[in-house]
Amino acid sequence: MLPKPLVGVRVLDLTHGVAGPATTQLMGDLGAEVIKIEPTQGRMQPYSPWILVLPGKTAGVPHYNRSPYVNEMYRSKLDCAIDLRTESGRQVFLDLARVSDVVVENFSSRVMKKFGLEYAALRAVNPTIIMVSLPAFGRQGPWRDKLSWGPGINASSGFAWLTGYLGGPPMKAGNYYADFSGGLHAAFAAVLALRHRQKTGRGQLVEAPLREAEMALLGEAFIGISMEQEPMKRLGNRDPLMAPHGCYPCRGQDRWAAIAVRTEEEWTRLCHIMGRPGLLADPRFRQPTARWAHQDELDKYITDWTSAREQYQVMRQLQDASIPCGAVLDCAQLVQDPHVRARQAYLTLRDPDLGDVIARRQASRFSRSPMGPERPGPRYAEHNTWVFGELLGLGQKQQAQWEEEGVTSRVPLQSYEHSQIEERSR
Secondary structure, three states: OOOOOOOOOEEEEOOOOOHHHHHHHHHHHOOOEEEEEEOOOOOOOOOOOOOOOOOOOOOOOOHHHOOHHHHHHOOOEEEEEOOOOOHHHHHHHHHHHHOOOEEEEOOOHHHHHHHOOOHHHHHHHOOOOEEEEOOOOOOOOOOOOOOOOHHHHHHHOOHHHHOOOOOOOOOOOOOOHHHHHHHHHHHHHHHHHHHHHHHHOOOOEEEOOHHHHHHOOOHHHHHHHHOOOOOOOOOOOOOOOOOOEEEEEOOOOOOEEEEEOOOHHHHHHHHHHOOOHHHHHOOOOOOHHHHHHOHHHHHHHHHHHHOOOOHHHHHHHHHHOOOOEEEEOOHHHHHHOHHHHHOOOEEEEEEOOOEEEEEEOOOOOOOOOOOOOOOOOOOOOOOHHHHHHHHOOOOHHHHHHHHHHOOOOOOOOOOOOHHHHHHHHO
């Protein structure tokens, strides 16, 4: 078995939110040594201080070390705290950049300039350094200084426009796809930049704006515009051509099955399976265009059939007849799904404070290299001593002086009321 693909690559992680941490999470799972740089004020978690925390297995575990967000997004990483607003903090970061391969950040374009840590400053200390930037809207253009979380990207990318029901308003998607799509784009680009450096000896600045990463998911809508068609309409679970097409209720609380009928042959088989061959002669459903125009009536017949059966029963019966159908699983079902379990898509990692925690494996598998997380998210500033002492060779006296001056810290200097966070998490 070969080592992980990115073993020997050191990454400095200045990211927050989801997209940036997803980038470095993937690189860490691939074997890179990822050093997460935390602010000395506290962890940059979404929506802080109103974050959920997990119960500790041992007494006295602070709330900032009991975050499911940290366990998921900071896994496979080392952790240290540096105040980049100070000159000493800036200098120690440049010292780290001197011995690193990649820096990843997802601030707006003005933040790294404010820190004095733009790509030119990094390249001055390490000509082969690669900097990966994930701004919301890019480093150039009228919106370059604007900030956004997932909802803003969702709206400005065109994704929200396509989400919703026919005749209804645009709606928020069930997830913010830009975060993980952007993370994949950025990690892929970072690996390509490493490959380019291997061939040429040159580093470079890589830009992966989140808005454009989500725009890349709307291919069909853009194809329509390029053909001078009207913008795609919101259709909910329905399809522009197929009917029936949707999610149908099954036996049990909030259980559903997704069904899609593509051809006349599939429609005929569905009618016989449901015990309603008479629908084949019904003028409302005889032709595909007629079925599409009468989906409300058609869905009632299908719902009568599915609601009397369990979702897996519906799925198996229709799949056996070569009709596209799948059980709609919630996250609890997904973790217990036999196929997911057989593929070990979720692993159990041992956290010293939280006990066993579930970790999602990356989708990629390598036949000759291991892949996946080996450790959960680190405690806040857990690796200060290793980063400053062993990696940079600084003595204990210097480290103690920095702690006294606030250049670094072993606990967040800006703490929120523990009772407030605990109450919010109940």
